[in-house]
Structure formats: structure tokens, C-alpha cells
Amino acid sequence: MGLQLQDIPRVETITKKDFISNYFRPQKPVVIERFIEDWPAYSKWNLEYMSEVAGTLEVPLYDNRPVKHDEGFNEPHAKMKMSDYIALLKREPTKYRIFLWNILKEVPELQQDFTFPDFGLRLMKGLPMLFFGGEDSYTFMHYDIDLANIFHFHFEGKKQCILFDQEQSKYLYKVPHSLITREDIDFANPDFNKWPALKRANGHVANLEHGNILYMPEGYWHYMRYLTPGFSMSLRAIARNPKNLSKAIYNVFVMRHYDNWMRKRKGQAWIDHKNEQAIVRTHATLGIS
Template sequence: MFKYREIERVKTISKQDFYQKYYKTQTPVVVEKLTEEWPAYKKWSFDYIKQVAGDKIVPLYNNDPVSADKKVNEPDARMKMSDYVDMLLKGPTDLRIFLFNLIKQVPDMQKDFFFPDLGLKLPIKDLPMLFFGGQGSNVFMHFDIDLANILHFHFDGEKQCILMSPNDTKFMYKIPYATICREDIDFDHPDFEKWPGLKHVTPYRARLSHGEMLYMPEGWWHYMQYLTPGFSMSLRSLALKPANFTNAVLNIFVKRIYDNYMRKQKGQKWIDYKNELAIVNTNKVLASIH
């Protein structure tokens, strides 16, 4: 098993302290009471979501591995939000909602939260994204393609968040031209014999409860587990480091386009090739340090 470092937690924080201690140093932190003055702190629950958005049709995704037969970001199912919430509350399911701009569809929800003044520029103020999951569902290990700084707020339930630094990427069996690692790695019960690179990573862990915020610095890997049914909202700030901003542009406008093209041309052979190359690349790093 991994030996986790617990992510630092604070009750509240000033703009100056957040900027100097966490943002400038790119260090994750949990702020427990940042949302207590928000209307959302009292209002946002599954009952409220059903009330204001129950009739909205939402895209649902499962955790099946990447396949050449499936389009990128193609939903596995669609249903009314009210039916999805009922399904979440009824029992475990691996169907999730991610990167969904529900607030754009329900403008009144914008009145329920405030953009925190923490020294970050949050330029896309009309695009806070929501994420939903049921007990036992998880979000595979990945980092965000735009390498953004992320303020991740959780509501109505508990979620466990596992983070790893970009410095550990070389040991993570990262898939080329993508922002994921090998999908057959079990990060709950890592097999260090099969994946020896994982012996060299330092995982960080935090458990989020209703109203708590996790700051995820740019380019950090993250793996989310819903311990109970719950939902979260993310606000994003562009990369601080010039190199990360450049890499974000390359990810979005070069690597992703090339990857999609090769997937159309080669199909499953391209995916299998990248999976194998992830092992080759990590083994080269391991060989260089032994």
C-alpha cells in the first residue's frame, strides 16, 4: 500500500497567506470553512438539485477503459437529472457526471456562490463545472489538459482525493499524447512488482466533506473516490508557470488533435501502442536511477 501524506488543512485563510504559502509554492491545501457564507452551503443538496434542475437531461460516463470503438468524451448514457439523483441515492453506481456546466442551464445557481478572493485570476467566471458520483464510484488518475490551478468544492457527502505531484509523472506510466496513466493500475491496491515505478511516487490524500475546498495546483495528478453520493464544483485559474501555460496550449491544440487523428487512422493498435510505450518510457527512467 502507499504511504500517504495528509494534505494540510486550515479552517480559514487570508488572500495573502493562500497566495504566499500555497499558490506561489504550488502546494495543495484544504480550506474547511471558505463556503460557510455562501447560500450554497445551506442550499446545495441532492434535493435542491432535483428541485432546480430535475428536468435537465445530463450526460453520464462510466469507468470503462479507453477504446477505439468509442468517441472521445462520448457519454455512456443520458437521463433526467432527477432520475440520476434517485439512482445515486438508491445504491452504488459507477455512472458519473463530469465537467458539466449545469449552472449555465440553471442561471439562478450563480447566486448561490461567490468567487473567492485568493489572489487567483478566475477568468472563466461563467464556466464553473460540476461533477456528480455515487458511493464507490471513482475518477481515474489523471491531470487536467489545461494544467489549470483548481479550486474544488465538495457538497452533500464525502469524497476522498488522492493527489500526486507533476514531479512524479516520470514514474506514473503516463500514456503518451494523453493526460492519463495506464488504466489497469489499481491505485487503491498498487502492485509494486508489476508497476515498480510507483515505489518512487509520493501520494497526498484528503477527505472532503460538505462545503470544504481542495486547492489542486497546476498539473497535479488526481484520483477521486466518492465515499458517499455527492457532487462537487470546480473553479479554474490559468497556469502560473510559463512552461505549464505553453504545455497546456500544446496539449489542447497539438497533442490532442494528433492523438485523435491517430486513433481514427490506427484504431485499437494506436491505443495498444501507447499503453506499451507508457511502460517502456517509465522503465527507461527506472533504469537510469539504478
């Protein structure tokens, strides 16, 4: 038995009116399959092209190692020239990923390959971010610090996305004062004997291919696994729900700084305490001994 996951609805394309009424207002995810076929990026963007236009740039790389107290917020685990990294992706499976790579800042000419779609939300035009991963690499289950509405455009390869809304947080072993669940949970094949609360969580799943867009509503938890080497771009729009917006402000201006302060003060003991509390709080809330 696996996680209780519903397939995310899929549409070929969508109008602004239908998106707002059917997905944004009820805050439901959707995959849009053929919306960007008129973008130059649709035919141009692949790993080889990225190696051509950005090959000489040094890029930050991240893997699946657990969070450590002495690592800064989003501090990379390694660095490599983009051309070397893409050669690695093509050659063999690797856990190294690129995330939150601002293409406007790093390779401005890539802006000419896409447009900001009108879904009825004001997209943050200064923050188009690219994400790369090798075969079987994955992100920890997490939600974004700003609880934004996210449009995730996938290019090359196949990627599996598992989503949960915020109402499922009580089942996910959320680590206090952070945006992640326990990092030792394998959401692709969870051990329910070790993590029994996960059996009660209800989520969503979709596999993305080249040209697909995944809409992730505000504050949705997401776990991304690259089934083959590939990359994606995310565009985001600020949270509109007042509760989510206030939570985003708290995360940015209070929670993150408090967590960093406690890391400096207590070191690895703070990380270990939070990981323990993720289990204690989850099981206590659900009456699991």
C-alpha cells in the first residue's frame, strides 16, 4: 500500500476564466499540457541548449544530505560549470540538483524565449527560477517560504510531483520552525511502520513531461523526483489568501531568523530536537503512541 494520492486533473489548454473559477478560487492543482507550444523555449530549451548558452557559468549544486546546523540558508553543497554539470546529468545518475537559479540574472537572453502568461494572477516578473536534476534525484517534501501560487513549467525528461495541501500538515511529520518534513521519509515508497501518520494523508500526484505546466496552489507541500534528467522553470504569484499572506510574512521576517539564531546558539542539538519534535507532535496530535 502506498500513499493516498489522487491524479491531478489534466487539461490540454485553458482560458483565464476557467483557470480562475475551476482551479485558483477553489485552490486545486492542475496540469496544463499544451499551453506553451508557441514559446520559442518549447522547441529550443533542452539540456544541450542550456549547456550552450550557460556552459561557462559556475552553478550551485545541492544533494539530499540532511540539514546541518552550520550550513547557511540555501547554502550549496558543491559548485560546477554548467557544461560539466549537464555532461554529468547525461552520463550517469546523480543526486546533484540546481534550484532557485534566477535566469534573468544569470542568462538574460533566455527571457526572449518565453512570455509571462495571463492566468489572472500578477506574476513576479523578476523571479523566474530554473530547477535541474539527475535521474532519481529528488527534493525533500517542503512548501515555499512565501506560500506563493506556483506555475511549474517542465522541459526535457520526466518528473513526478507529489502534492499535499496545508490541511495535511498534521500527518506529514512537519519539522517545527521550518518548511520541511522529516528528511528521512521516502515519499516515493514510505515506511508506514515507521511513519504511521502518513497513512491518513490525502494528496495529489502527476508526472510531468516536456511542455507541461503544473499549477500548485498557495502553500502546497511538494516533493519532486526526476525520473529522467531534466529541468523546469517556476513562475510565482503572491499569496492572495490573507491567512497565507500573513503566514508568509511571519516565515520571512520571524521564523527563518529565529531558526538561524537557534542553530548558532545550540548547534546540531537544535536540528536533532526539531527532528524529534516532528515525530512527537505528529503522533500526539493524532493520538498515536
